[in-house]
Amino acid sequence: MEISTASNHVKINGNIKSVNDYQTIKTTLDSLITHEKSITIDILDSISITSSVIGYLTKLVQKEGIDLRIKVGNENLMELFDDLNLVSLFHVTRL
Numbered sequence: 001m002e003i004s005t006a007s008n009h010v011k012i013n014g015n016i017k018s019v020n021d022y023q024t025i026k027t028t029l030d031s032l033i034t035h036e037k038s039i040t041i042d043i044l045d046s047i048s049i050t051s052s053v054i055g056y057l058t059k060l061v062q063k064e065g066i067d068l069r070i071k072v073g074n075e076n077l078m079e080l081f082d083d084l085n086l087v088s089l090f091h092v093t094r095l
Contacts, residue, residue, distance in 0.1 A: 025053055
């Protein structure tokens with residue numbers, strides 16, 4: 001997995017599947033939320049997302065008040081967000 005940022009925009013390439021991926025995402029977003037209250041995440045091609053990342057993103061929205069918007073490029077990941085009833089919480093849309 002590779003991650004890049006520009007202002008309040010985060011792009012993730014590759015599958016989100018390991019503890020290291022979670023740590024990288026968390027570290028990146030932790031640094032952004034110190035000065036951004038609205039963040040857009042583009043998950044370009046991951047087919048899944050770990051429960052730890054979902055839990056962390058939920059915390060950002062519900063406890064930190066971050067306006068989070070996720071754009072996904074993979075239909076399977078879109079279906080996963082839909083199955084977990086997270087589309088409205090994270091404002092998930094297709095890329």
